[in-house]
Amino acid sequence: MSDKPARIPYYPGCTMKTKALGFERSAMDCAEVIGFEMDELKDWNCCGASYPLTKDNLMGLTAPTNILIEAERRCQKEEVDPNLLTLCVFCYNTLKRTEFALGQDKKKLETINAFLDRKYEGSVRVVHYLEYLRDVIGFDNLAKMVKTDMSKFKVAPYYGCLLLKPQKEIGLDDPEDPVILHNFLDALGCKVIDFPAQVDCCGSYLVMREPEKVSKLSYDILADANEYGAETLVTACPLCQSNLDQSQGDKVQFADLDGMPILYFTQLLAIAFGLDTKTHKLEEHHIDPLPLLKAHSGADSESK
Amino acid sequence: MLINPVEKDQKRISDLELATGETISDCYQCGKCTAGCPASMDPAPSVLIQFLKLGQFELARNAESIWSCMACLTCSERCPKNVSPAAIIEGLKNLHLRDMDPRVDLETMSRDFLARSPQMAIISGFRKFI
Ligand code: SF4
Ligand code: SF4
Numbered sequence: 001m002s003d004k005p006a007r008i009p010y011y012p013g014c015t016m017k018t019k020a021l022g023f024e025r026s027a028m029d030c031a032e033v034i035g036f037e038m039d040e041l042k043d044w045n046c047c048g049a050s051y052p053l054t055k056d057n058l059m060g061l062t063a064p065t066n067i068l069i070e071a072e073r074r075c076q077k078e079e080v081d082p083n084l085l086t087l088c089v090f091c092y093n094t095l096k097r098t099e100f101a102l103g104q105d106k107k108k109l110e111t112i113n114a115f116l117d118r119k120y121e122g123s124v125r126v127v128h129y130l131e132y133l134r135d136v137i138g139f140d141n142l143a144k145m146v147k148t149d150m151s152k153f154k155v156a157p158y159y160g161c162l163l164l165k166p167q168k169e170i171g172l173d174d175p176e177d178p179v180i181l182h183n184f185l186d187a188l189g190c191k192v193i194d195f196p197a198q199v200d201c202c203g204s205y206l207v208m209r210e211p212e213k214v215s216k217l218s219y220d221i222l223a224d225a226n227e228y229g230a231e232t233l234v235t236a237c238p239l240c241q242s243n244l245d246q247s248q249g250d251k252v253q254f255a256d257l258d259g260m261p262i263l264y265f266t267q268l269l270a271i272a273f274g275l276d277t278k279t280h281k282l283e284e285h286h287i288d289p290l291p292l293l294k295a296h297s298g299a300d301s302e303s304k
Numbered sequence: 305m306l307i308n309p310v311e312k313d314q315k316r317i318s319d320l321e322l323a324t325g326e327t328i329s330d331c332y333q334c335g336k337c338t339a340g341c342p343a344s345m346d347p348a349p350s351v352l353i354q355f356l357k358l359g360q361f362e363l364a365r366n367a368e369s370i371w372s373c374m375a376c377l378t379c380s381e382r383c384p385k386n387v388s389p390a391a392i393i394e395g396l397k398n399l400h401l402r403d404m405d406p407r408v409d410l411e412t413m414s415r416d417f418l419a420r421s422p423q424m425a426i427i428s429g430f431r432k433f434i
Binding site: 013014015018019020046048049050052053054055056060088090091161162165166167175176200201203204205206207208209210211213217238239241242246 | 322323324325342343344371372374375376377378380381388390391394395398407408413417420421422423424425426427428429431432433
């Protein structure tokens with residue numbers, strides 16, 4: 001990775017253009033303040049969302065490989081470092097694991113190239129926005145850009161599963177005892193609430209088949225965060241955001257818990273930078289984060 | 305339960321190993337996967353693997369609990385023997401799905417769910433259940 005922040009090829013994925021618009025817009029606004037540009041790939045397809053776990057998974061690798069090819073060509077043409085920035089944790093996991101699989105298994109790479117009738121040379125390195133902040137920008141430097149006093153925010157860093165696992169392929173942080181979101185929140189000056197359920201699963205796509213189980217898992221995570229004193233929770237995953245936020249509509253399961261707003265880490269970063277959050281879709285969250293944001297940061301609720 | 309090893313199942317078990325890339329005999333039944341599994345599966349992940357170790361392919365294949373796995377990968381990450389129960393479970397699910405036996409019915413799926421769910425929930429759901 002280069003050490004100078006600049007224009008970096010960016011893969012959004014489907015959710016970022018629909019249900020997680022607030023995530024993408026807040027990330028882009030923050031990138032502008034930090035001094036880099038998220039340069040969206042011109043021609044991209046869905047990555048397939050979940051990485052196929054079995055070894056006979058060639059078909060499932062064609063979609064993400066096509067994206068890596070697009071990124072590789074762009075980087076070669078523009079003579080920039082072959083990095084591909086992602087925000088969505090599902091996309092990140094799928095693309096990163098594909099990068100790993102094709103790097104390990106040349107035969108797989110050749111088969112997929114032959115099938116796609118395009119050539120992937122294997123040069124792209126998939127990077128998550130958080131990783132970029134940590135490794136290229138530096139959390140120390142990020143801290144210097146903070147304009148708002150964030151000390152009243154009691155925030156639980158929630159990692160979930162796919163940002164970290166499997167560690168030997170993703171390699172972002174320790175899957176059992178991660179610190180990257182903790183350190184990010186520290187840099188913002190928030191009160192970081194370390195809580196045991198930070199790496200527990202929210203239920204993921206099981207919401208399609210067993211929503212009650214997802215409600216129960218979400219409840220366990222939020223009850224834990226609440227018990228440790230958190231007022232809000234940050235995530236990098238649109239499915240975690242949706243499950244944890246929308247499950248709170250289950251009034252029976254959540255009878256003894258006050259609503260807890262679930263924010264994307266970039267939405268909180270935008271508040272810390274003192275940005276106008278009008279386009280960050282905060283009003284679309286099931287549990288309205290605006291009262292909390294207003295009370296703690298004096299941020300105005302123009303986005304209503 | 306009385307367990308009688310079934311000979312013809314051995315072939316299907318080695319096919320499953322080939323498809324998933326896992327070696328079922330590597331599992332030494334420590335139960336660590338089951339201990340960390342958030343999906344309240346019954347039979348639990350280590351039990352499903354024990355069925356396969358005992359040659360009881362159908363017991364594993366037809367276990368309803370495989371459909372509750374959410375691929376959180378906690379089991380695979382923690383297994384001291386480098387087995388991926390999540391991959392084995394996905395391999396079992398694929399046998400049904402490739403037989404055109406889907407586990408969610410698109411016709412009856414609520415419009416509200418489709419309207420408010422993020423795309424990856426729907427796409428992953430399609431991949432895992434259809
Ligand atoms: S953790 Fe691994 S070795 Fe232990 S029971 Fe599960 S699969 Fe077998
Ligand atoms: S991947 Fe599936 S079996 Fe493994 S711990 Fe998670 S839910 Fe349980």
